[in-house]
Amino acid sequence: MREIVLDTETTGLSPKSGDRLVEIGAVELINHIPSGNHYHVYINPMRDVPDEAFRVHGLSTEFLRDKPLFADVVDDFLAFIGEDPLVIHNADFDMGFINWELGLLQRPAIGNHRVVDSLALARRRHPGGSNSLDALCTRYAIDNSRREKHGALLDSELLAEVYLELIGGRQSMLTLVTGGGQEAGNGRLPGGQRAPARQRPEPLPPRLSEAEIAAHAAFVASFGGDPLWHTYGPAAPEEPAGRVAG
Numbered sequence: 001m002r003e004i005v006l007d008t009e010t011t012g013l014s015p016k017s018g019d020r021l022v023e024i025g026a027v028e029l030i031n032h033i034p035s036g037n038h039y040h041v042y043i044n045p046m047r048d049v050p051d052e053a054f055r056v057h058g059l060s061t062e063f064l065r066d067k068p069l070f071a072d073v074v075d076d077f078l079a080f081i082g083e084d085p086l087v088i089h090n091a092d093f094d095m096g097f098i099n100w101e102l103g104l105l106q107r108p109a110i111g112n113h114r115v116v117d118s119l120a121l122a123r124r125r126h127p128g129g130s131n132s133l134d135a136l137c138t139r140y141a142i143d144n145s146r147r148e149k150h151g152a153l154l155d156s157e158l159l160a161e162v163y164l165e166l167i168g169g170r171q172s173m174l175t176l177v178t179g180g181g182q183e184a185g186n187g188r189l190p191g192g193q194r195a196p197a198r199q200r201p202e203p204l205p206p207r208l209s210e211a212e213i214a215a216h217a218a219f220v221a222s223f224g225g226d227p228l229w230h231t232y233g234p235a236a237p238e239e240p241a242g243r244v245a246g
Contacts, residue, residue: 003029003116004080005087005163007155008094009057011045015100020045021070022059024077024098025152027160029087032167034160039080040153042067058149070101078107083114087163089133089155091117118159121166133158140165 006026012019021043028037042059044067054060088094091112099109122131129135133155137144142161147154208216 001031002082002084003032003087004082004084005029005156005160006081006094007088007152007159008097009053009059009150009152010097011047011049011053013093015097018047019097020047021097021101022049022053022064023057023152024073025154025156026080027153027156028080029160029163032164034157038153038156039077041073041077043070043073044068056150058151071105074102074105074107081110085114085116086110087116087118087159089117089159089162090119091115116163118163118166121163125166133162136162136165 004026006024008021008025009023010019010021022045023042024039026039028035042064044064046069049059049061049064086095095110095112095115102109119131122136126139129139134144134147136142137147137158140162142158142165144158147158
Protein backbone atom coordinates (compact mmCIF):
# COMPACT_ATOMS: atom_id res chain seq x y z
CA MET A 1 0.00 0.00 0.00
CA ARG A 2 1.31 3.45 -0.94
CA GLU A 3 0.64 6.55 1.18
CA ILE A 4 2.00 10.09 0.99
CA VAL A 5 2.81 12.05 4.16
CA LEU A 6 2.59 15.73 3.29
CA ASP A 7 3.20 19.15 4.80
CA THR A 8 3.15 22.74 3.53
CA GLU A 9 4.42 26.15 4.58
CA THR A 10 2.53 29.33 3.67
CA THR A 11 2.62 33.12 3.95
CA GLY A 12 -0.20 33.09 6.49
CA LEU A 13 -3.36 31.44 7.71
CA SER A 14 -5.95 31.96 4.96
CA PRO A 15 -5.76 31.71 1.18
CA LYS A 16 -9.00 33.69 1.00
CA SER A 17 -7.08 36.62 2.50
CA GLY A 18 -4.39 36.41 -0.15
CA ASP A 19 -1.98 34.01 1.55
CA ARG A 20 -0.14 31.54 -0.66
CA LEU A 21 1.92 28.37 -0.53
CA VAL A 22 5.70 28.79 -0.20
CA GLU A 23 6.84 25.18 0.34
CA ILE A 24 5.59 21.62 -0.13
CA GLY A 25 7.29 18.54 1.29
CA ALA A 26 6.12 14.95 1.02
CA VAL A 27 7.50 11.48 1.71
CA GLU A 28 6.34 8.17 0.30
CA LEU A 29 5.34 5.27 2.55
CA ILE A 30 5.09 1.72 1.24
CA ASN A 31 3.26 -0.57 3.66
CA HIS A 32 3.70 2.13 6.34
CA ILE A 33 7.48 2.27 5.89
CA PRO A 34 9.33 5.27 4.34
CA SER A 35 10.64 4.20 0.95
CA GLY A 36 13.23 6.98 0.67
CA ASN A 37 11.31 8.57 -2.19
CA HIS A 38 10.25 12.16 -1.50
CA TYR A 39 9.04 15.39 -3.10
CA HIS A 40 10.18 18.86 -2.06
CA VAL A 41 9.82 22.30 -3.64
CA TYR A 42 9.97 25.97 -2.66
CA ILE A 43 7.37 28.17 -4.35
CA ASN A 44 7.38 31.85 -5.24
CA PRO A 45 4.13 33.17 -3.66
CA MET A 46 4.17 36.32 -5.81
CA ARG A 47 3.79 38.44 -2.67
CA ASP A 48 5.83 39.47 0.36
CA VAL A 49 6.25 37.07 3.27
CA PRO A 50 4.97 38.68 6.50
CA ASP A 51 7.32 38.79 9.47
CA GLU A 52 5.04 36.49 11.48
CA ALA A 53 5.30 33.77 8.81
CA PHE A 54 9.05 34.29 8.40
CA ARG A 55 9.53 33.71 12.13
CA VAL A 56 7.75 30.36 11.77
CA HIS A 57 9.53 28.89 8.72
CA GLY A 58 12.43 31.21 7.96
CA LEU A 59 11.59 31.58 4.25
CA SER A 60 12.05 35.19 3.24
CA THR A 61 10.65 37.16 0.32
CA GLU A 62 14.18 37.45 -1.08
CA PHE A 63 14.83 33.72 -0.81
CA LEU A 64 11.59 32.83 -2.60
CA ARG A 65 11.83 35.47 -5.32
CA ASP A 66 13.61 33.22 -7.86
CA LYS A 67 11.72 30.04 -6.99
CA PRO A 68 9.17 28.50 -9.40
CA LEU A 69 5.50 29.40 -9.35
CA PHE A 70 2.96 26.79 -8.30
CA ALA A 71 1.84 26.63 -11.94
CA ASP A 72 5.37 25.50 -12.85
CA VAL A 73 5.44 22.61 -10.38
CA VAL A 74 1.81 21.49 -10.23
CA ASP A 75 2.21 18.65 -12.73
CA ASP A 76 5.19 17.16 -10.91
CA PHE A 77 3.40 17.52 -7.58
CA LEU A 78 0.25 15.78 -8.80
CA ALA A 79 2.30 13.04 -10.44
CA PHE A 80 4.11 12.36 -7.16
CA ILE A 81 1.00 12.10 -5.00
CA GLY A 82 -0.94 10.15 -7.65
CA GLU A 83 -4.26 8.85 -6.39
CA ASP A 84 -2.89 7.57 -3.09
CA PRO A 85 -4.01 8.51 0.43
CA LEU A 86 -2.51 11.71 1.87
CA VAL A 87 -1.48 11.78 5.55
CA ILE A 88 -1.49 15.38 6.83
CA HIS A 89 -1.40 16.91 10.32
CA ASN A 90 -4.32 19.35 10.64
CA ALA A 91 -5.32 18.45 7.11
CA ASP A 92 -7.95 21.16 6.65
CA PHE A 93 -5.27 23.84 6.73
CA ASP A 94 -2.91 22.29 4.17
CA MET A 95 -5.66 21.03 1.88
CA GLY A 96 -7.32 24.43 1.97
CA PHE A 97 -4.17 25.98 0.49
CA ILE A 98 -3.48 23.18 -1.98
CA ASN A 99 -7.02 23.16 -3.34
CA TRP A 100 -7.04 26.97 -3.50
CA GLU A 101 -3.87 26.89 -5.63
CA LEU A 102 -5.37 24.16 -7.82
CA GLY A 103 -8.52 26.21 -8.22
CA LEU A 104 -6.55 29.25 -9.39
CA LEU A 105 -5.22 27.04 -12.19
CA GLN A 106 -8.66 25.56 -12.89
CA ARG A 107 -7.50 22.13 -11.77
CA PRO A 108 -9.81 19.70 -9.94
CA ALA A 109 -9.71 19.82 -6.15
CA ILE A 110 -8.36 16.87 -4.16
CA GLY A 111 -11.24 15.21 -2.31
CA ASN A 112 -11.30 14.76 1.45
CA HIS A 113 -12.06 11.05 0.97
CA ARG A 114 -8.37 10.38 0.32
CA VAL A 115 -7.02 12.47 3.22
CA VAL A 116 -6.00 10.99 6.60
CA ASP A 117 -5.80 13.71 9.27
CA SER A 118 -3.14 12.60 11.75
CA LEU A 119 -4.25 15.35 14.18
CA ALA A 120 -7.70 13.73 14.36
CA LEU A 121 -6.05 10.34 14.94
CA ALA A 122 -3.93 11.80 17.73
CA ARG A 123 -6.90 13.49 19.41
CA ARG A 124 -8.80 10.19 19.48
CA ARG A 125 -5.81 8.33 20.89
CA HIS A 126 -4.68 11.02 23.35
CA PRO A 127 -7.76 13.06 24.30
CA GLY A 128 -7.10 16.05 26.52
CA GLY A 129 -3.36 16.28 25.81
CA SER A 130 -1.33 18.40 23.43
CA ASN A 131 -1.23 16.83 19.98
CA SER A 132 1.03 19.24 18.12
CA LEU A 133 3.76 17.62 16.04
CA ASP A 134 6.41 18.60 18.62
CA ALA A 135 4.31 17.21 21.48
CA LEU A 136 3.77 13.92 19.66
CA CYS A 137 7.48 13.63 18.88
CA THR A 138 8.18 14.03 22.60
CA ARG A 139 5.47 11.52 23.52
CA TYR A 140 6.90 8.88 21.18
CA ALA A 141 10.60 9.68 21.81
CA ILE A 142 11.15 10.79 18.19
CA ASP A 143 14.19 13.02 17.74
CA ASN A 144 13.02 16.41 16.49
CA SER A 145 16.14 18.34 17.50
CA ARG A 146 16.65 19.49 13.88
CA ARG A 147 13.28 21.25 13.95
CA GLU A 148 14.46 24.73 14.93
CA LYS A 149 11.89 26.17 12.49
CA HIS A 150 9.03 24.63 10.57
CA GLY A 151 10.06 23.04 7.29
CA ALA A 152 7.75 21.09 5.00
CA LEU A 153 10.09 18.20 4.18
CA LEU A 154 11.49 17.76 7.69
CA ASP A 155 8.00 17.98 9.18
CA SER A 156 6.79 15.34 6.73
CA GLU A 157 9.62 13.02 7.77
CA LEU A 158 8.80 13.52 11.46
CA LEU A 159 5.08 13.09 10.80
CA ALA A 160 5.75 9.80 9.03
CA GLU A 161 7.32 8.49 12.27
CA VAL A 162 4.49 9.88 14.37
CA TYR A 163 1.88 8.38 12.03
CA LEU A 164 3.49 4.95 12.37
CA GLU A 165 3.12 5.21 16.14
CA LEU A 166 -0.47 6.42 15.91
CA ILE A 167 -1.55 3.43 13.83
CA GLY A 168 0.14 0.84 16.02
CA GLY A 169 3.78 1.70 16.39
CA ARG A 170 6.65 -0.62 15.73
CA GLN A 171 4.33 -3.60 16.22
CA SER A 172 3.20 -3.04 12.62
CA MET A 173 6.61 -4.32 11.57
CA LEU A 174 5.44 -7.77 12.64
CA THR A 175 3.04 -7.95 9.72
CA LEU A 176 5.54 -7.12 7.02
CA VAL A 177 6.09 -9.61 4.22
CA THR A 178 9.59 -11.08 4.16
CA GLY A 179 11.65 -11.52 1.05
CA GLY A 180 10.37 -15.06 0.61
CA GLY A 181 6.73 -13.95 0.62
CA GLN A 182 6.09 -15.07 4.19
CA GLU A 183 4.15 -12.81 6.55
CA ALA A 184 6.55 -12.38 9.42
CA GLY A 185 3.87 -11.92 12.05
CA ASN A 186 1.87 -15.13 11.65
CA GLY A 187 4.12 -17.66 9.93
CA ARG A 188 1.82 -18.04 6.94
CA LEU A 189 2.39 -17.70 3.23
CA PRO A 190 0.09 -15.61 1.00
CA GLY A 191 -3.17 -17.53 0.63
CA GLY A 192 -3.18 -18.72 4.24
CA GLN A 193 -0.86 -21.73 3.92
CA ARG A 194 1.44 -22.20 6.89
CA ALA A 195 5.08 -21.73 6.01
CA PRO A 196 7.60 -24.40 6.97
CA ALA A 197 9.47 -23.64 10.17
CA ARG A 198 12.84 -22.03 9.59
CA GLN A 199 15.76 -24.15 10.78
CA ARG A 200 19.13 -23.01 12.09
CA PRO A 201 21.99 -23.71 9.68
CA GLU A 202 23.75 -25.52 12.56
CA PRO A 203 21.93 -26.91 15.61
CA LEU A 204 22.78 -25.35 18.95
CA PRO A 205 25.02 -27.50 21.14
CA PRO A 206 23.15 -29.44 23.87
CA ARG A 207 22.98 -27.74 27.25
CA LEU A 208 23.00 -31.05 29.15
CA SER A 209 26.08 -33.15 29.68
CA GLU A 210 26.12 -36.82 28.64
CA ALA A 211 26.09 -37.79 32.34
CA GLU A 212 22.95 -35.71 32.96
CA ILE A 213 21.23 -37.24 29.93
CA ALA A 214 22.09 -40.77 31.11
CA ALA A 215 20.88 -40.03 34.67
CA HIS A 216 17.57 -38.72 33.38
CA ALA A 217 17.10 -41.73 31.09
CA ALA A 218 17.74 -44.09 34.02
CA PHE A 219 15.23 -42.17 36.15
CA VAL A 220 12.55 -42.44 33.44
CA ALA A 221 13.30 -46.16 32.97
CA SER A 222 12.59 -46.72 36.66
CA PHE A 223 8.91 -45.95 36.04
CA GLY A 224 8.45 -49.10 33.97
CA GLY A 225 6.16 -49.53 30.98
CA ASP A 226 6.30 -46.86 28.27
CA PRO A 227 6.48 -43.44 30.01
CA LEU A 228 5.32 -40.37 28.13
CA TRP A 229 8.81 -38.86 28.45
CA HIS A 230 10.06 -41.36 25.85
CA THR A 231 8.00 -39.47 23.27
CA TYR A 232 9.84 -36.19 23.82
CA GLY A 233 13.23 -37.03 25.29
CA PRO A 234 16.09 -39.36 24.40
CA ALA A 235 15.33 -43.05 24.59
CA ALA A 236 16.16 -44.81 27.81
CA PRO A 237 19.30 -46.98 27.86
CA GLU A 238 18.65 -50.56 26.85
CA GLU A 239 18.20 -52.90 29.81
CA PRO A 240 20.51 -55.91 30.13
CA ALA A 241 18.98 -59.14 28.84
CA GLY A 242 16.70 -60.88 31.31
CA ARG A 243 16.20 -57.82 33.53
CA VAL A 244 12.77 -56.25 34.03
CA ALA A 245 12.79 -52.54 34.73
CA GLY A 246 11.36 -51.44 38.07
